Amino acid sequence: MPRTIIENIVIQEYKDQTFFEFCKYTTIRFFEIVYFEKGSGTIKINGKTVNYSANSIFVFVPDDIYIVNPE
Numbered sequence: 001m002p003r004t005i006i007e008n009i010v011i012q013e014y015k016d017q018t019f020f021e022f023c024k025y026t027t028i029r030f031f032e033i034v035y036f037e038k039g040s041g042t043i044k045i046n047g048k049t050v051n052y053s054a055n056s057i058f059v060f061v062p063d064d065i066y067i068v069n070p071e
Contacts, residue, residue: 017070022058032060033066 002020040053044067045060053056060066 030062032064034058034060034066039070041068043068 034057036052036054036056038054040051042049043052043058044050045058046065058066
C-alpha cells in the first residue's frame, strides 16, 4: 500500500486579524486545516458562504477555493 510521509508541516498563527491577504483567493495543493480559535465572520468555500465563529474548524482538499471575511 503506497503511503505519503508529510515532512514539511507548516503551522501559522494569526492573532486579531481583520484581513487575510493570503485568503483573497487560494487554491490548495494538498490538505489544509483552518481553525478559528476566536472571532467570527464568513468563509466562502467553492462559491458557498458559511458563517464561522470561535472554535470552528474547516478541512480543505486540493482544488478547494476559499475566501475568509472576518468581522
